[in-house]
Amino acid sequence: xxxxxxxxxxxxxxxxxxxxxxxxxxxxxxxxxxxxxxxxxxxxxxxxxxxxxxxxxxxxxxxxxxxxxxxxxxxxxxxxxxxxxxxxxxxxxxxxxxxxxxxxxxxxxxxxxxxxxxxxxxxxxxxxxxxxxxxxxxxxxxxxxxxxxxxxxxxxxxxxxxxxxxxxxxxxxxxxxxxxxxxxxxxxxxxxxxxxxxxxxxxx
Numbered sequence: 001x002x003x004x005x006x007x008x009x010x011x012x013x014x015x016x017x018x019x020x021x022x023x024x025x026x027x028x029x030x031x032x033x034x035x036x037x038x039x040x041x042x043x044x045x046x047x048x049x050x051x052x053x054x055x056x057x058x059x060x061x062x063x064x065x066x067x068x069x070x071x072x073x074x075x076x077x078x079x080x081x082x083x084x085x086x087x088x089x090x091x092x093x094x095x096x097x098x099x100x101x102x103x104x105x106x107x108x109x110x111x112x113x114x115x116x117x118x119x120x121x122x123x124x125x126x127x128x129x130x131x132x133x134x135x136x137x138x139x140x141x142x143x144x145x146x147x148x149x150x151x152x153x154x155x156x157x158x159x160x161x162x163x164x165x166x167x168x169x170x171x172x173x174x175x176x177x178x179x180x181x182x183x184x185x186x187x188x189x190x191x192x193x194x195x196x197x198x199x200x201x202x203x204x
Contacts, residue, residue, distance in 0.1 A: 046071030
């Protein structure tokens with residue numbers, strides 16, 4: 001077993017308590033109603049694979065070969081069809097407008113240079129497509145936020161502030177825990193939102 005395989009195994013063991021608890025409900029919510037051609041960014045060891053819609057055509061990317069290997073075994077175990085691709089989210093190997101949905105979970109709390117990555121997400125999305133992100137973000141609880149600043153700053157990022165700069169608008173936001181630490185975002189390209197607003201103004 002190589003170093004990347006060991007790292008992927010340790011990651012699964014670390015995440016196991018969360019996945020056995022709240023994680024299941026959060027991930028089911030993330031994938032609710034998704035169909036068509038879908039890109040999962042940062043698939044990791046495949047925690048989302050059990051929740052893939054059976055009628056969706058899913059492509060999943062990650063930079064780690066060990067992560068992809070475990071994800072492949074998980075896909076086989078759950079009998080889910082998925083094309084696994086080794087790729088960096090900051091430079092996706094897909095043409096413009098390829099996917100109906102782009103989905104990610106707990107990714108942008110750790111991605112370096114998140115703005116280029118989010119712009120890539122928008123680039124590969126079809127016109128009218130949707131981005132869904134399940135993220136650790138800075139909690140609304142001020143005391144908890146300050147504690148995370150000291151102990152785990154990657155869990156205290158204002159990720160929502162990145163979206164407009166990357167050309168993405170929040171269509172909907174849902175807090176999934178009582179402190180606002182975990183949130184689910186529905187996003188669309190900013191240009192499309194502007195066109196919808198202009199159309200609504202013209203129709204009045």
